[in-house]
Amino acid sequence: MENQKKFYITTPIYYPSSKLHIGHTYCTVATDTMARYKRLQGYKVMFLTGTDEHGLKIEQKAEAAGITPKQFVDNIVEGPRGVKDLWKLMEISYDRFIRTTDDYHVAAIQKIFKKMYDKGDIYKGTYKGKYCTPCESFWTESQLVNGCCPDCGRPVVDAEEEAYFFRLSKYSDRVRDLLVNTDFLQPRSRVNEMVNNFIDKGLEDLCVSRTSFNWGVPVDFDPKHVVYVWIDALFNYTTALGFMNDRYPDSDYETFWPADVHFVGKEIVRFHSIIWPAMLMSMDMPLPKHVFGHGWLLLDGGKMSKSLGNVVDPYILAERYSADALRYFLLRDFPFGTDGNFSNELLINRINMDLANDLGNLLSRTTAMADKYFGGTLPADQAEGPEDAELIAMANELRGKYEADMEKYAFQNALADVFAVIARANKYIDETAPWVLAKDEAKKPRLARVLYNLAETLRLCATLLQPFMPAACDKIFAQLGVTEDSLRSWDSAAAFGAMPAACTLHKGENIFPRIDAKKELAELEAMEAAQKAAAQAALSDAEKAGQPKTEAAPVEIADHEPEITFDDFMKSELRVGEIRACEAMKESKKLLHLTVFDGERERCILSGIAKWYKPEDLIGKKVAIVANLAPRPMMKGKYVSEGMIVAADTPDGGCIIPFFPDEATTGSRIH
Ligand code: ME8
Numbered sequence: 001m002e003n004q005k006k007f008y009i010t011t012p013i014y015y016p017s018s019k020l021h022i023g024h025t026y027c028t029v030a031t032d033t034m035a036r037y038k039r040l041q042g043y044k045v046m047f048l049t050g051t052d053e054h055g056l057k058i059e060q061k062a063e064a065a066g067i068t069p070k071q072f073v074d075n076i077v078e079g080p081r082g083v084k085d086l087w088k089l090m091e092i093s094y095d096r097f098i099r100t101t102d103d104y105h106v107a108a109i110q111k112i113f114k115k116m117y118d119k120g121d122i123y124k125g126t127y128k129g130k131y132c133t134p135c136e137s138f139w140t141e142s143q144l145v146n147g148c149c150p151d152c153g154r155p156v157v158d159a160e161e162e163a164y165f166f167r168l169s170k171y172s173d174r175v176r177d178l179l180v181n182t183d184f185l186q187p188r189s190r191v192n193e194m195v196n197n198f199i200d201k202g203l204e205d206l207c208v209s210r211t212s213f214n215w216g217v218p219v220d221f222d223p224k225h226v227v228y229v230w231i232d233a234l235f236n237y238t239t240a241l242g243f244m245n246d247r248y249p250d251s252d253y254e255t256f257w258p259a260d261v262h263f264v265g266k267e268i269v270r271f272h273s274i275i276w277p278a279m280l281m282s283m284d285m286p287l288p289k290h291v292f293g294h295g296w297l298l299l300d301g302g303k304m305s306k307s308l309g310n311v312v313d314p315y316i317l318a319e320r321y322s323a324d325a326l327r328y329f330l331l332r333d334f335p336f337g338t339d340g341n342f343s344n345e346l347l348i349n350r351i352n353m354d355l356a357n358d359l360g361n362l363l364s365r366t367t368a369m370a371d372k373y374f375g376g377t378l379p380a381d382q383a384e385g386p387e388d389a390e391l392i393a394m395a396n397e398l399r400g401k402y403e404a405d406m407e408k409y410a411f412q413n414a415l416a417d418v419f420a421v422i423a424r425a426n427k428y429i430d431e432t433a434p435w436v437l438a439k440d441e442a443k444k445p446r447l448a449r450v451l452y453n454l455a456e457t458l459r460l461c462a463t464l465l466q467p468f469m470p471a472a473c474d475k476i477f478a479q480l481g482v483t484e485d486s487l488r489s490w491d492s493a494a495a496f497g498a499m500p501a502a503c504t505l506h507k508g509e510n511i512f513p514r515i516d517a518k519k520e521l522a523e524l525e526a527m528e529a530a531q532k533a534a535a536q537a538a539l540s541d542a543e544k545a546g547q548p549k550t551e552a553a554p555v556e557i558a559d560h561e562p563e564i565t566f567d568d569f570m571k572s573e574l575r576v577g578e579i580r581a582c583e584a585m586k587e588s589k590k591l592l593h594l595t596v597f598d599g600e601r602e603r604c605i606l607s608g609i610a611k612w613y614k615p616e617d618l619i620g621k622k623v624a625i626v627a628n629l630a631p632r633p634m635m636k637g638k639y640v641s642e643g644m645i646v647a648a649d650t651p652d653g654g655c656i657i658p659f660f661p662d663e664a665t666t667g668s669r670i671h
Pocket of ligand 1: 011012013014015016022023024026027052233234236263264265266267268295296297298303304
């Protein structure tokens with residue numbers, strides 16, 4: 001198969017800092033679908049995914065959990081319901097899974113770093129800047145948004161360290177040319193963002209080593225430094241092909257590099273379209289053909305965030321409705337290049353409408369009629385009719401349209417094309433009215449042809465649906481009596497009539513049972529609420545604000561107060577308050593301006609918690625307030641703070657606010 005065409009596709013390698021959610025699943029399902037589509041077309045495919053296991057955040061999480069970083073990531077990647085289990089459940093057909101802690105990768109990264117150093121593209125200097133811990137990113141002042149990380153919106157900290165730098169500036173013109181004058185970065189709309197926001201603002205050399213933590217690939221010629229996690233991460237796409245290591249044969253690299261496409265979320269397009277090509281240029285390596293920046297799945301218009309606990313668990317949905325239904329929904333409802341709002345209601349409606357009604361009914365009606373009128377096997381004596389031409393033409397044109405869409409990664413449109421044919425076939429049943437034909441013995445040949453045309457349409461559609469819903473398509477083929485691979489091949493998808501006329505259909509199980517939307521929505525809501533509460537309980541509040549979990553450390557209590565009576569205590573009027581509004585203050589970086597409803601009225605409370613909480617983390621929350629504290633003028637009398645939010649100190653000088661569950665009555669007294 002020397003001349004077989006090759007296709008290399010990758011997902012981002014995900015951080016195993018927590019369990020993966022529906023957003024990660026979305027990208028991986030899209031990549032899997034593309035890989036399966038290319039295999040269907042006869043390509044030799046390499047589909048790579050994996051996990052990005054180094055970095056400060058994972059080091060801190062492991063420390064908080066009291067285990068080593070390796071144990072921590074092993075558990076999330078290999079453990080029960082971990083990353084690999086999730087991909088198995090979701091029918092992800094990856095060819096290779098890389099973990100950046102794999103020995104061969106670590107050794108290769110050291111060689112790559114050294115090579116760029118020897119070339120003079122990596123040099124030693126001092127880094128002073130703003131660092132976002134959760135994102136592992138240094139930012140320049142001009143890149144910050146309201147003083148916070150432009151990617152995640154969290155506060156950044158001042159950082160200074162001896163560090164190695166990569167001469168990103170040297171490659172600025174070549175990268176600009178790549179973005180502006182080729183179709184390297186897709187969709188095209190992402191190009192302007194990169195050029196205007198980053199390249200044309202001036203690319204500074206990139207800090208590519210850290211001394212502030214250990215959990216990374218050591219720079220072997222200067223071991224107090226570890227390699228910046230993004231160098232470690234980006235080169236995974238080549239080390240997994242055996243580049244600079246012996247784990248895989250060099251021929252894999254020669255066969256598959258450069259990648260045909262890296263699928264990545266829009267927030268990491270910058271790394272993949274600027275830093276990655278610049279480093280490959282430095283290494284004199286060919287560039288990937290395309291980087292595609294897909295959109296985000298949003299929840300209630302906002303980003304899903306592990307730390308807020310508002311993530312959707314793909315495990316639950318796939319187990320309830322099947323991986324195939326979930327895969328279909330993800331790629332049918334959301335255009336791949338733009339953001340989309342996830343909701344359980346959309347999911348259930350889509351399954352009911354397209355899969356249970358349109359596809360499921362077409363299959364069950366066709367097989368049931370074949371069974372009822374012919375005992376399953378259609379007679380070879382069949383008669384064409386005037387209704388056939390349009391359906392057959394549409395089915396035969398389908399593969400061309402589908403291919404054009406798939407080549408643009410327009411999964412949504414490819415599925416719409418297939419389902420337009422399915423809808424046409426359902427209409428064909430109404431037009432030909434097989435139940436009327438069945439009443440007349442002389443019309444049996446016509447009836448047989450009608451059922452054959454339906455079965456053929458289903459076969460063509462199922463062939464093209466295989467990359468999206470592999471298991472369901474196997475079941476459809478079984479019901480259509482298709483046992484030979486040649487009848488579910490790419491070639492046969494444009495050959496209406498390939499199935500023998502005297503085919504045998506089998507009425508089988510209902511592949512996509514209809515979902516009782518009302519009942520399911522209520523159950524999902526209850527499950528998600530419970531899960532959210534558990535996630536919130538498991539995380540420290542500092543962690544919710546993007547900081548490491550620190551509360552596990554015991555504190556020494558040095559500030560005991562003299563004993564008081566119960567009556568003394570009751571003089572403090574503690575009540576449940578509901579935070580109705582919360583804003584950062586331009587006059588102070590430390591304070592947040594809160595509007596708190598105390599059951600009777602809204603009060604203004606200024607609280608020095610801006611370092612640990614973002615306003616959006618607090619709005620809607622129920623907290624304990626000291627309601628009878630004397631009002632205190634603040635900011636030279638511009639504001640009067642009418643109370644205090646109760647919070648606990650943390651050992652590192654931070655604070656944690658305890659939140660009441662939603663059912664706590666606002667205004668009720670706390671004893
Ligand atoms: O960024 N909607 O890892 P990560 C859609 N390790 N896609 C989403 C999503 C959402 N709400 N949330 C996450 C990293 N994703 C690095 C990558 S690559 C060399 C290193 C998907 O665990 C999306 O594809 O934060 C996004 O780019 C990726 O998960 C980020 O995963």
